[in-house]
Amino acid sequence: MITLYSMPSSGNSYKVRLLLAKLGLPFRHVAAEAGSGVTQSPEFLARNPKGKVPLLELEDGRLLSESNAILLFLGDGTRYVPQGHYTRALVHSWMFWEQNAHEPSIAVRSAILTYEDRAHLRRPDVLDPLLEQGHRALQVMETQLRETLFLAGEVLTVADLCLYGYTHSAGAKGGFDMARFPEVERWLERVEADPGHVPITWLGDW
């Protein structure tokens, strides 16, 4: 059986659990919540020198880090990763953009407002630019979702699961003004209506 090291409250980890649920793929879950010290243990660092989750461990011991690489790996050959050369490139494009423009604003602001060890960063000079960057990222999604039902076209792909990871809680956890992005809100509902959806609290307990 595969093993997933994941942080229960993290969107990057949630993305992977969400795809595993949709694929009906059994896995052993090792929780690495923030502050638990799991990712800084010598055993974990030997597996991933970056000290980060999610981390996937295959049955034969091979390891794979980076949430979006795990999504593409597990989703390959399923309906979540398109076969068409150009459509797959659009999926990749959204996923790279997520790691460079969306996660660093939306996930980072949400984390500052959520975790007590980041309370010292709750200052306007930190929070205000993150709010503006996050709204800019949400506007990029809004513009696309005026044109297509899902980010890379008319069907749900790993790009949607990827972006759902932090967008679904951007309002509640990050303080972003979701009312400004009605197409994004409708897209959130479409992702949730896709078969096999699970909430972030689901850790593989089947």
Place this chain on the structure above:
Amino acid sequence: MITLYSMPSSGNSYKVRLLLAKLGLPFRHVAAEAGSGVTQSPEFLARNPKGKVPLLELEDGRLLSESNAILLFLGDGTRYVPQGHYTRALVHSWMFWEQNAHEPSIAVRSAILTYEDRAHLRRPDVLDPLLEQGHRALQVMETQLRETLFLAGEVLTVADLCLYGYTHSAGAKGGFDMARFPEVERWLERVEADPGHVPITWLGDW
């Protein structure tokens, strides 16, 4: 013929030009240097609402943004993108990590020290954390390159071209202490020795 909108001095743009050179693929180059206003023109924003380069335009007008998505798209089916499922996943993993951990520290610090419109950011409270984060990223590469000749194994892939984009100038432009990372320095030489290498100044003038 394909068209590449790219910024001559940018590592993200350079990555794509480097692969195009190696593939011997002719392209029309549209320069969008910082401060030129090209990426903020209505014509460009209609093509890419994110207002960023590199942007690839195919012969039939289809568009693709995000440097690493372009590398995977153009490299698919060539020696630069491995066919093996797991090895390709390792390539993806390095490329996502680059956008989330390497580019935001190494490229951002280099840009602040290079472009005059960012001179106001040349303050220790901005530059010092970026130096530390960049050194941490370089250490992750160093650790891998003690084990393998290239980032995803024993052969050069798009993951290496991707990471080469900003690492090759991290010392000169970003002020990072490359002497601390001898394996990274040897890897830079290996990437440069691979057939078809071109410097960042090459804009497709064949």
